[in-house]
Amino acid sequence: MKCSFCNKKAIYNDGENRYCKEHFIEYFEKRILDIIEIFNLIEPGEKIAVAVSGGKDSVSLLYLLDKYKEDLKIDVVGIHIDEGIKNYRDKLKNYLLDLAKKHNWEIKVYKFRDYFRLTLDDSVKIERRLKPCTICGVWRRWLMWKAAKDLGVDKIATAHNLNDEVQTIFINLFEGNIKDFVKGGPIVGIVEHDFVPRIKPFYLVTEKETTIYALINKIDPPWVECPYIYGQTRDEIRKWLYKLEEDFPGFHKKVINKYLRILNKLKISYKKTNRINLKPCKYCGYPTSREMCRACEIKLILLGHK
Ligand SMILES: [Zn+2]
Numbered sequence: 001m002k003c004s005f006c007n008k009k010a011i012y013n014d015g016e017n018r019y020c021k022e023h024f025i026e027y028f029e030k031r032i033l034d035i036i037e038i039f040n041l042i043e044p045g046e047k048i049a050v051a052v053s054g055g056k057d058s059v060s061l062l063y064l065l066d067k068y069k070e071d072l073k074i075d076v077v078g079i080h081i082d083e084g085i086k087n088y089r090d091k092l093k094n095y096l097l098d099l100a101k102k103h104n105w106e107i108k109v110y111k112f113r114d115y116f117r118l119t120l121d122d123s124v125k126i127e128r129r130l131k132p133c134t135i136c137g138v139w140r141r142w143l144m145w146k147a148a149k150d151l152g153v154d155k156i157a158t159a160h161n162l163n164d165e166v167q168t169i170f171i172n173l174f175e176g177n178i179k180d181f182v183k184g185g186p187i188v189g190i191v192e193h194d195f196v197p198r199i200k201p202f203y204l205v206t207e208k209e210t211t212i213y214a215l216i217n218k219i220d221p222p223w224v225e226c227p228y229i230y231g232q233t234r235d236e237i238r239k240w241l242y243k244l245e246e247d248f249p250g251f252h253k254k255v256i257n258k259y260l261r262i263l264n265k266l267k268i269s270y271k272k273t274n275r276i277n278l279k280p281c282k283y284c285g286y287p288t289s290r291e292m293c294r295a296c297e298i299k300l301i302l303l304g305h306k
């Protein structure tokens with residue numbers, strides 16, 4: 001099959017057009033720049049941090065934003081959180097740092113051990129009642145906030161794509177987690193006290209499209225899986241959604257369009273009925289509704305003292 005725009009071999013078909021490598025890159029990058037513009041994700045002059053795990057999606061996002069930083073008139077820095085997971089994070093980190101050298105990317109590494117005195121591997125051995133993903137999620141959010149403050153960034157860009165977001169929508173629905181359900185969208189945290197807003201430039205592109213973009217650009221991280229990821233709801237939901245997409249092509253896009261249509265109204269009415277007053281954590285300054293934030297609380301449980 002030939003590309004719809006030239007004589008070269010097509011590698012992707014979006015249902016309307018077929019794309020060769022070059023035309024796919026053009027198509028993909030234009031979509032991302034459109035998403036940034038439509039949702040007003042980035043303003044000229046801003047410093048944008050990319051949360052870069054070393055996986056193909058986040059590296060692709062860093063690659064793309066770095067490529068267009070002059071056009072967008074922004075500064076770009078990568079923040080890499082190292083939880084301390086042997087044979088997983090170290091491999092991705094090394095891959096990322098090598099690639100960064102080649103492309104001249106600025107990457108800042110923030111380690112759990114430097115801030116919580118424990119790696120994630122240490123933590124799970126101490127307290128088995130706390131799930132690894134709970135510790136990791138809370139501390140990662142805290143450290144990303146800390147890093148963003150340190151580096152004076154205006155926004156944090158994450159590589160969540162259409163499939164990730166639809167999975168999250170269903171997980172929150174099934175768990176009855178209305179608070180997180182209304183927290184979605186391509187830009188979050190813009191008004192909350194002292195939080196750095198998060199933007200998702202890949203919001204409307206599919207996992208398949210981000211994978212192709214990574215492959216064409218030779219972004220090919222080592223194939224490793226987090227050892228703590230088992231029996232997670234997300235995995236089951238992903239499989240279920242994958243089947244639905246096969247049976248009803250365009251299912252994910254339909255869900256996201258409906259979600260976006262109701263999201264603003266939901267956010268407004270949720271805020272009216274649930275006034276959450278955030279104030280700085282007494283011990284670390286992180287915005288929280290309690291005296292001690294969850295990150296400090298977990299540290300206290302694990303280390304036994306402040
Ligand atoms: Zn072409």
Ligand SMILES: [Zn+2]
Pocket residue numbers: 281282283284285286292293294295296297
């Ligand atoms: Zn705290």
